[in-house]
Amino acid sequence: MRRSTLAILLSLACSPALATTLLLNARVHTLARPAQAQAVAWDESGRIVAVGSNSELRQRYPQAKALDAAGATVLPGLIDAHGHVLGLGLSLLNADLRGTRSKDDVLQRLRLHAASLPPGAWLVGRGWDQNDWPQKTFPSAADLDAAFPDRPVYLRRVDGHAAWANSAALRLVSRDLAGDWQPDGGRIERRDGKATGVFVDAAMDLVDTVMPQPDAALKRRAYKLAFERLLAAGLTGVHDAGVSADDFAVLRQLADAGELPLRIYAMADADGAALDALCRDGLYAHAGGRLQMRAVKLYIDGALGSRGAALKADYSDDAGNRGILVTAPEEFRRIVAKARTCGVQVATHAIGDRGNRVVLDTYADVLGEAAAGNHRWRIEHAQIVDVADIADFAKFKLIASMQPTHATSDMPWAEARLGRSRLAGAYAWRRFVDAGVPLALGSDFPVEQVSPLLGLYASVTRQDLSGKPAKGWLPQQRLSLIEATRGFSAGAAFAQFGEDDLGSVSPGKFADFTLLQKDLFLMPAREIPSDGVSVTIVSGQVVYGRLSEAQ
Numbered sequence: 293m294r295r296s297t298l299a300i301l302l303s304l305a306c307s308p309a310l311a312t313t314l315l316l317n318a319r320v321h322t323l324a325r326p327a328q329a330q331a332v333a334w335d336e337s338g339r340i341v342a343v344g345s346n347s348e349l350r351q352r353y354p355q356a357k358a359l360d361a362a363g364a365t366v367l368p369g370l371i372d373a374h375g376h377v378l379g380l381g382l383s384l385l386n387a388d389l390r391g392t393r394s395k396d397d398v399l400q401r402l403r404l405h406a407a408s409l410p411p412g413a414w415l416v417g418r419g420w421d422q423n424d425w426p427q428k429t430f431p432s433a434a435d436l437d438a439a440f441p442d443r444p445v446y447l448r449r450v451d452g453h454a455a456w457a458n459s460a461a462l463r464l465v466s467r468d469l470a471g472d473w474q475p476d477g478g479r480i481e482r483r484d485g486k487a488t489g490v491f492v493d494a495a496m497d498l499v500d501t502v503m504p505q506p507d508a509a510l511k512r513r514a515y516k517l518a519f520e521r522l523l524a525a526g527l528t529g530v531h532d533a534g535v536s537a538d539d540f541a542v543l544r545q546l547a548d549a550g551e552l553p554l555r556i557y558a559m560a561d562a563d564g565a566a567l568d569a570l571c572r573d574g575l576y577a578h579a580g581g582r583l584q585m586r587a588v589k590l591y592i593d594g595a596l597g598s599r600g601a602a603l604k605a606d607y608s609d610d611a612g613n614r615g616i617l618v619t620a621p622e623e624f625r626r627i628v629a630k631a632r633t634c635g636v637q638v639a640t641h642a643i644g645d646r647g648n649r650v651v652l653d654t655y656a657d658v659l660g661e662a663a664a665g666n667h668r669w670r671i672e673h674a675q676i677v678d679v680a681d682i683a684d685f686a687k688f689k690l691i692a693s694m695q696p697t698h699a700t701s702d703m704p705w706a707e708a709r710l711g712r713s714r715l716a717g718a719y720a721w722r723r724f725v726d727a728g729v730p731l732a733l734g735s736d737f738p739v740e741q742v743s744p745l746l747g748l749y750a751s752v753t754r755q756d757l758s759g760k761p762a763k764g765w766l767p768q769q770r771l772s773l774i775e776a777t778r779g780f781s782a783g784a785a786f787a788q789f790g791e792d793d794l795g796s797v798s799p800g801k802f803a804d805f806t807l808l809q810k811d812l813f814l815m816p817a818r819e820i821p822s823d824g825v826s827v828t829i830v831s832g833q834v835v836y837g838r839l840s841e842a843q
Contacts, residue, residue, distance in 0.1 A: 311353040312336045313832055316346045316842045318361035319811050322797040323368050323782055332366070334803035338831030343797055360842035364826050365811040367777065368796050369528030369804025370744045371784035373693050374672055374734035377532045377556065378539055380521060381514025382506065383738040387417030390450060394425050395435050403439065414503060415440060418448040418738065420456065423597060423705045430481055433459045433489030446499055451739050453595035455496045457489050464502045477618035493594040493618045511542045519553055523836035525742045526806040526825035529555035531734065531788060533639065533672060534589040537565035547583040553835040555582045557788040559589035559639055563627045571634035581831070586789070587637035589672070590627060591618045593647030596702060596709055601644030601676060608711040615644050621654070628658045639670040639693065645678045645717065652684045663688045670732070670787060673698070676710065677717040685729040691787045692724045693732045696750035696776070697740040703765040715766060721751065722769040732787035733779030744780050748812065749820040751776035759818055773813060803832035
């Protein structure tokens with residue numbers, strides 16, 4: 293295929309004279325101009341120097357090493373704009389409860405996992421969801437006690453906003469759990485004044501503080517397991533939403549040792565030592581180019597599935613409950629103002645319409661006239677938003693960081709929580725796009741599976757993997773495939789101030805690519821989940837899969 297003279301001149305103007313590597317025989321979707329190409333060239337620094345046809349780049353760079361894409365589809369390196377890397381790694385070491393359809397299913401998996409544990413060790417797991425069980429009510433400690441009378445058991449719900457413990461774990465909590473008191477920002481589920489064993493949001497701290505915590509060696513192991521899973525999914529970068537100072541120190545050690553195979557855009561975990569370090573030492577960027585911290589992740593409310601999302605009116609299936617503000621508004625404002633003073637990007641978890649409104653009001657108040665500037669503050673999830681409030685996302689120049697598979701996971705029960713009318717602003721990707729709000733798309737792993745392909749599929753169909761509902765759930769909120777792909781590339785890059793380096797296959801940007809076996813843009817949407825990642829490339833290095841040399 294031929295490139296325009298202007299495109300060639302532009303690539304030459306911003307490129308080094310020499311390319312060290314060519315990728316040939318590909319179907320390249322650049323998300324730039326030209327929109328498609330056959331080949332890409334990059335230099336020894338891992339920066340793209342040219343995009344064009346096989347013959348053109350072979351002629352221009354005859355000495356470069358040539359790799360054969362063998363007809364694979366090449367996308368700009370896909371970025372998950374909201375995940376939890378250490379949480380993913382630890383979940384791979386603990387009991388995986390995702391997809392369990394009953395309490396018996398949970399117990400079966402726990403017994404298998406417990407067989408590998410030493411005596412007395414805590415049995416830890418994640419992924420249960422009472423909404424998938426025949427009786428869609430919270431479980432209790434008694435459900436675990438018969439199988440595990442002595443070993444402490446602690447199981448996080450799939451969304452991470454509730455946890456289920458057995459009596460052995462409850463006995464280790466230092467405070468009396470009986471009565472009618474509640475911790476700030478959380479809720480202890482009780483029956484007849486006694487704790488049932490389920491803790492929502494900040495109440496989980498009561499058990500978290502008595503659990504053994506992973507040491508640096510275990511964290512390194514967990515991170516490396518997570519990296520393998522992320523690269524196999526075709527991800528070249530992740531926005532790591534909430535990283536403590538201790539966890540960041542492990543990431544820095546991995547980066548120093550050259551053991552960080554993808555890009556991590558880390559967000560400091562609330563108002564702790566990591567944010568203090570940013571305020572004291574400035575925004576962080578590792579010399580190797582694969583680790584940054586220049587943002588802080590805050591929470592305003594809980595999750596919809598555990599009825600902790602803060603709503604403006606009662607839950608439709610729980611009269612009197614409007615969810616939880618896990619951070620008091622005045623405290624939230626203090627932290628946001630601190631971050632602004634330090635020049636730190638703010639990203640806040642907000643799921644319910646009341647939670648989103650509190651964040652909008654606080655951002656507007658703290659930013660003042662600077663709301664029209666290039667701050668790129670974010671709202672993570674923006675899941676249930678009053679339709680009238682969406683315009684303020686655009687007015688205050690905010691980014692909506694959203695996770696498409698949340699919609700397809702939540703659709704069986706979301707209407708029961710919210711009622712029909714509030715669904716107008718639920719998982720409303722199209723409304724945000726039409727209002728001019730930038731989208732950064734992700735998955736929220738390990739809450740959801742690590743798979744940008746599943747995110748793309750959910751974006752364009754709003755269906756589950758069986759193709760239901762036939763016309764999609766709230767189908768008017770679908771995205772086009774190109775919009776969704778940009779959300780996982782250019783949109784995510786913009787949300788991390790990385791648009792000069794990432795997000796498209798363009799000269800001057802990093803040679804970060806996701807190679808797929810088939811072309812998403814030529815297949816029916818229903819087939820997107822069955823496409824496969826063949827190769828992942830970061831800075832011109834193959835970090836997953838393999839490529840043969842071109843003949």
